[in-house]
Amino acid sequence: MATERMQVLTKGFFKENPVFIILLGLCPTLGVTTQVINGIGMGLSVIFVLVFSNIFISMLKNIIPNSVRIPSYIVIIAAFVTIVEMVMHAFAPSIYQALGIFLPLIVVNCIILGRAEAFANKNTVFDSFLDGVGMGVGFTMALTLIAFIREVFGAGTITLVPMGSFDGVIEIPLFYTYPVRVLTLAAGALLLMGYLKAFFEWNANRKRG
Amino acid sequence: MRQFARVGITLSLIAAIAATALAMVNAVTAPKIAAYELQVIQNALTEVSGGFALGDSDTETGDTSVSAVHALKDTDGSIAGYILQLNGVGYGGAMTIMASYLDTGEVIDARLLANAETPGLGKKAEVPAYMEKFHGTGGDTAVPQKKDALEKSDADSISGATVTFAGVAKSIAYGSDFVKSLGGK
Numbered sequence: 370m371a372t373e374r375m376q377v378l379t380k381g382f383f384k385e386n387p388v389f390i391i392l393l394g395l396c397p398t399l400g401v402t403t404q405v406i407n408g409i410g411m412g413l414s415v416i417f418v419l420v421f422s423n424i425f426i427s428m429l430k431n432i433i434p435n436s437v438r439i440p441s442y443i444v445i446i447a448a449f450v451t452i453v454e455m456v457m458h459a460f461a462p463s464i465y466q467a468l469g470i471f472l473p474l475i476v477v478n479c480i481i482l483g484r485a486e487a488f489a490n491k492n493t494v495f496d497s498f499l500d501g502v503g504m505g506v507g508f509t510m511a512l513t514l515i516a517f518i519r520e521v522f523g524a525g526t527i528t529l530v531p532m533g534s535f536d537g538v539i540e541i542p543l544f545y546t547y548p549v550r551v552l553t554l555a556a557g558a559l560l561l562m563g564y565l566k567a568f569f570e571w572n573a574n575r576k577r578g
Numbered sequence: 579m580r581q582f583a584r585v586g587i588t589l590s591l592i593a594a595i596a597a598t599a600l601a602m603v604n605a606v607t608a609p610k611i612a613a614y615e616l617q618v619i620q621n622a623l624t625e626v627s628g629g630f631a632l633g634d635s636d637t638e639t640g641d642t643s644v645s646a647v648h649a650l651k652d653t654d655g656s657i658a659g660y661i662l663q664l665n666g667v668g669y670g671g672a673m674t675i676m677a678s679y680l681d682t683g684e685v686i687d688a689r690l691l692a693n694a695e696t697p698g699l700g701k702k703a704e705v706p707a708y709m710e711k712f713h714g715t716g717g718d719t720a721v722p723q724k725k726d727a728l729e730k731s732d733a734d735s736i737s738g739a740t741v742t743f744a745g746v747a748k749s750i751a752y753g754s755d756f757v758k759s760l761g762g763k
Contacts, residue, residue: 400696429592434585441592448596452603459607462614469701470670470694554738555699 378499381507388511389569393479397471398512399558404528406537408516410464411471412509414457418449418475419484419508420501426489427497442485443476450475480508518561523552618691619676623648623661625706626678628686630658643752647760650678657681660757666749668703669741670694675749677712683758684717688750700742708735712747716754723747 387393394415401407425445426433433441454472457465465472475481484504489497520526525545531537551557623632633649646663659680666673670693677688688709695701702708711732715721725733725740736743 432588433592434581434588437585437589441589444589444592444596448600451600455600455603455607455611459610459614466704467701469696 374496374499377496378503381500381503381505382510383507383569384573385504386507386511386569387480387483387504388508388515389566390573391483392566393483394508395562397474397478398515399555399562401468401471402512402516402519402558403523403553404467404520404526405513405516406464406528406530407467408512409509410457410461411468412505412512414450414453414468414472415475415478415480415508416502416505417453418446419481419505420498421449422446422481423484423489423497423501424494426485427492427494430490438490439482439486442482446481446485447476480504515558515561515565519552519558522549523557524548615692619663622676622689622691626661626676626687626689628659628678632661633657641756643749644756645674659686660760662753662756664749664753666745668693668695668745669700669739670696673742673745673749675746675753677750677753679716679754679757681757681760682717683754685712685715685721685750685754688712688746690746695739695742699739702735702739703742703746711735712750716751716757721747721751721754723751 381387383390385391388395388398397411401411422442422445426442429441429445450473453475454465457468457472484500488500492500517527520528521541522544525541525543525548527539527541529537529539549557552561627650630650630652633651635646635648637646639645639647643665644662645665648661648663649657650659650661652658659678661676661678664675664677666675673693673695674691675688676691678686680686687706689706690703690708693700693704695703711728712721720727722728722732723744725736725743728736
């Protein structure tokens with residue numbers, strides 16, 4: 370039982386990674402990953418929405434009539450996204466500005482609705498919680514990895530949260546002077562996504578033998 | 579009939595609980611958001627003032643494209659120019675632009691404030707250096723509103739976000755004409 374629960378939690382990290390394996394949520398993945406902090410901010414927002422929407426949908430799965438389950442899921446997901454939006458606008462306005470239109474669009478993020486439909490409405494509240502955490506962490510890891518590569522090679526910086534005298538930006542000497550600019554553009558994001566997808570496919574095939 | 583009632587009541591309950599939760603979160607966050615928005619406007623006013631002192635403000639402009647006019651005063655107290663809070667339209671919809679002008683309509687500086695432009699593309703217009711292409715225009719030289727009116731390096735900087743550029747440029751040009759119509763009053 371414990372092993373099964375561990376699998377529910379960890380499958381989203383690599384084996385069923387929502388970005389690299391299932392290919393869900395690609396618009397925000399490619400859109401916001403110009404800076405590391407944006408990737409982390411978007412990832413944390415999705416973790417919050419995914420975990421709470423999974424919990425509530427699992428709790429209400431026997432109450433919500435089957436004929437209106439999708440509108441009900443959308444109302445629940447939209448409520449949590451709006452809460453994230455308001456809290457982020459009030460307490461982390463710079464990340465709120467940077468995420469822009471992609472933040473409200475979490476409502477229609479395929480990962481959230483996909484996990485509600487494929488997992489939360491068929492499983493227990495605790496398993497749905499674990500699934501939400503696992504998929505959310507897998508999504509955050511993917512965004513952070515893509516953002517890290519794009520920002521380091523494309524801009525020669527790593528942008529984090531400013532703290533005290535630290536302005537939040539770490540400059541990488543060689544790439545700051547000679548950045549690979551294409552990586553910061555949409556075309557570069559698609560190219561990088563293709564290489565990473567190929568790597569993860571190769572790795573998955575290697576493990577399957 | 580009972581089935582319809584059950585569906586209706588369930589959906590209404592879910593919506594009511596969601597609305598209550600949102601109202602509670604809004605009660606906590608709304609004052610902080612309002613204070614932040616005010617701070618952003620104050621910072622932008624200081625940044626684009628070009629060293630002039632801020633004078634009187636007017637939010638009753640009678641023009642839907644200009645939501646506020648702030649006078650800029652010279653050291654002798656005379657009107658040196660204006661800062662306008664402009665409402666523009668970009669790729670993601672409504673945008674707020676703060677632009678300062680000499681009383682001849684010449685652009686001093688500008689900032690893109692609230693917007694829903696695409697991160698990594700149109701959002702680059704939020705960087706102060708983006709507005710350098712408009713500095714000094716609007717008086718003797720026209721405000722550049724098309725890509726081919728820009729220097730090559732400036733034209734490259736708007737690649738992939740020409741709709742944002744067009745929206746910002748159109749607003750700044752409109753602001754310049756608006757300031758000229760004020761005639762230093």
